[in-house]
Amino acid sequence: MSDAYLRVWVWQQCLRARLAERAADEAGEGVISAAIAVLIMAFLGAAMWIAFKGTLQGATNHVNNQVNQIGR
DSSP, X not given: OHHHHHHHHHHHHHHHHHHHHHHHHTTTHHHHHHHHHHHHHHHHHHHXXXXXXXXXXXXXXXXXXXXXXXXX
């Protein structure tokens, strides 16, 4: 009975040590992932703003041309 108890105890201690090591290795993962997500969103926002600005500029030029043609 003593050998079985010792084996279970050693197995449990090894498992506990592995879980503790694994938890320590993943410290800060959430912060890094959040920072990457923020950077991606910033780049997407900048790209959307550039695209919107270009579209708006093109629409403004087209409207101005149409208004100038009506006035002739």
